[in-house]
Amino acid sequence: MNVSSVKGSMSISSSTSTWKAGDTISDQFPAGLRVLVVDDDPTCLMILEKMLTACLYKVTKCNRAETALSKLRENKNGYDIVLSDVHMPDMDGFKLLEHIGLEMDLPVIMMSADDGKQVVMKGVTHGACDYLIKPVRIEALKNIWQHVVRKRKNEWKEFEQSGSVEEGDRQPKQSDDADYSSSANEGNWKGSKRRKDEEEETDERDDTSTLKKPRVVWSVELHQQFVAAVNQLGIDTVPKKILELMNVPGLTRENVASHLQKYRLYLRRLSGVSQHQSNLSTIISAQDPTFGSLSSLSGLDLQTLAATGQLPAQSLARLQAAGLGRATAKSGIPITLVDQRNIFSFENPKLRFGEGQQQHMTNKQQVNLLHGIPTTMEAKQLVSLRHAAQSVGNMNMQVPPPGPQSSQNNPLLMQMGQQQQQQQSRGQILVDSTINHAPRLSSMGQPILSNGMATNVSSRNGIPENIRAPGYSQTPSMLNFPMNHASELPGNCFPLGSTPGVSNLTSKGAFQEDVNSEIKGSGGFMPSYDVFNDLNQHKPQSWELQNVGIAFDSSQHSNSLQGNLDLTQSALGQQGFSSGQMNGHNRSAAVASKAVFSTGDVKELRSAQNVNQHLNNLLVDNTIRVKSERVCDTSPANIFPDHFGQDDLMSALLKQQESVASSENEFDFDGYSMNNIPV
């Protein structure tokens, strides 16, 4: 039965008022706490709802994880805390947990009749605030508000310390004011902020006063700087040095410290899954269409990847450039992406904005890098890609249909992977990761890329979590991440990004070819696209992916191979997904057009295929998944072989794909556990 808030939604939406009072820590507290409870067992759901109501909370119930996610996305600041069951049919509770952490940064409490240590540990590592054993006692529920307060308090502190103390004083109030949840919800806040204040990203550092929340938004640009600094200093450096190196006014050591922590988790996660995947994912995630600013992501991802030793510095640069190039492309894309993204509903509005911003950011320089390139590929690529997409598609395809995201991704990915294995593997993984996350989260595009670069992306989606996402790349669920990354990656991953046309996964076809080769570094998304196209068959899942992919594409057109690959992949993944065409494309695309994919192709492909939307979603998902999966197999080194030349990348990707393909299937989001670790 679908109880999604049928009955009880006690007004979750109306929650706005209850809590917002800036100083919500009033007597009323915790009455009115807006709780979202997710459990597939209707009996338990009913009981919980009743109990929570008895605690004077405002309850919304869902019996499906996806419903919950969409509710959360629709109303990011509409909830204060989420209670979720661990075992659910459509999505694993942990995956949901990660998604929420990345996208909305809300405190999540897990529940289960299972009290085994491992499960509880898993909850903790995935970032759950608490773990309740069923049957849940009402007394236990009475205390859940403490997690909300704690989280907000931590965020506050972070803000305060970030150089805007004076603001901090009034900020807390403001933030509470703006959205109670926003304070607690980094992601949301950022996202909305991004939307609202374009300049925010640029100004965030300088102008904290405008920020309602004293939280530093890790924009793509900022993240890139961060990653660059980290790369220069080494991952074991101290925040102080990074801060000095970055030399960003308004940024505090605390900001950097927490960001670094997340970043490290992300990297760890990446390496856990297998460097390849993360790399790919990052790349792909960068492409996250949702981000629009994929290009930026790619750059970031690349950096991340580079940081992880996967990507050679130059590749990163390339990707970043590509990403940047994409940025420009993004502008074109944003529009398309936006549309697509909307499908995702996740961050889309934000992304759009973010993208816009991103574009600014990335545009600055290389914006046109890929611009030119992709075009060439476009026409032919599209065609060839389509066919070639298979390979790429495999990777990307893996992105499981948006539907059951996690589980599905794999199959799709698998499919894609098979075909495109080579190319796609890389892109796919990225895409997959992104897609996995994304499809549902719509962040798809990003996730993939972001995974690797996850950290980068954070700024994009406003979800710093992205950084953590890197780990995700491994697990498809990280798709969300890509979204964030998308912004960051753009530079890196999507060389393709720049081409506006690319944004559409359609270009996927073209991409695919490029992707294959590109995936490695340049087109990034190409493979993904292909995959996605091929995936069309799988379409059922989520055309949203397409959007994502597309987003990637546009942004990603920057030539950086790596970026491209990722982006493309994601983009492709998304798009390609739906049509499987991508597969063919991916391959060819990857190879051929390093830049081609980028935006230009993507767009073309997309439109042509129309898959974009679906594909994107799919691709993103799938791609990401695939990628992650693929990556795993191939040993990190493969993904981004030293010779990160585009061609090399492609081949590496291809190889990986093949290898990965086998392993991918299993990619589940287990990879990420670290994402939501409250920092």
Next chain:
Amino acid sequence: MESKHVHQQIAAMRQSFFDEEVLDEFFSQLEQLEDQNNPNFVEEVFTMYFRDSTTLLETVEQAMKTISITFAKMDKILHQLKGSSASVGAKKVLNEINKTRQVLEKGNLEGTKAGIWEMRKEYESLKAKLEPYFQLKQANSVPQEK
């Protein structure tokens, strides 16, 4: 008085559930959630519980008949049953489920079958006991002391 008598009867029935350990303290928790606005909350919950767990139980039984059943799948279903049974306070049923799960973990197929049979028994017994209780209660819905 009649109604008084009926109420006493209802109360006695209820007490017997606890005495026999058919129900545990979680059932009391549910009762606490009942109020003027939801006088039949507990019954509603149990209706839902019975409906879903009937299906689950049947699935499990069916599964046992198939040769290619996977333990993982079985465990999943049992886990679900466990969760809801625990939440409603169905103690005996819960115990049987736990026992069966343990046996299942060891890979003992026959033992699992027997366990499921026991589960079914307890389940039916619970149902048989609670249904008249609820009927009676609803028919004489006067705030009772709990």
